[in-house]
Amino acid sequence: MEYTHIVQYYETDKMGITHHSNYIRWMEEARIDFLSQIGWDYAKLEEMGIISPVLNVTCDYKISTTFSDHVQISVKVKEFKGVKLHLAYEMKNGEGKTVCKATSSHAFLNREGRPIRMKDEQPELYKVLSDLAAE
Structure with missing residues (x-):
């Protein structure tokens, strides 16, 4: 997916x-x-x-960016095992040169802050993320 x-x-x-x-804001x-x-959503x-x-x-910063640069950010599921989601990002400038490579890890919690067993409680989302991790 690109942004x-x-x-x-x-x-x-x-x-x-x-x-x-x-760059961390852009990852978000x-x-x-x-x-x-x-x-x-x-x-x-x-x-x-x-x-x-x-x-x-x-x-991991590679090349600086400046005002008005267009930065293409690709997002991929690096790993997903049900509770934690690991994403990989590659940011490229208008010339296609990598400016930054990054990762982020996220948990899935309920409103009380307890981990969600995605496979049991959210099987549709679990399948989508598992399929993307397998690509």
Whole structure:
């Protein structure tokens, strides 16, 4: 799945390059878009009583980006075993060069903060994510 982010002026620092913290925000944007693309909009998950907090984030910065760059972000399911979802991101600039490789890990919890057994409690979402992990 692909998502495009256009670097905003406020995302750059005094040197005119994108501040590193923004890449994590872009991952969040891309993840929310990814869920929508697979038919599981985050608002829908919340309505169902599912929350998905971030457990871990890694970023490996390759090339700087600057104001008005178009950054293509691909999102793939790296691993899914029912409770934790591990995503992989690759961000490329307009020239197709990789600017960042990243990962994020998320849990699936109910409103009380307890882990959800996705296979039993949300079998449709479990199947979609399992199938994407197998690709």
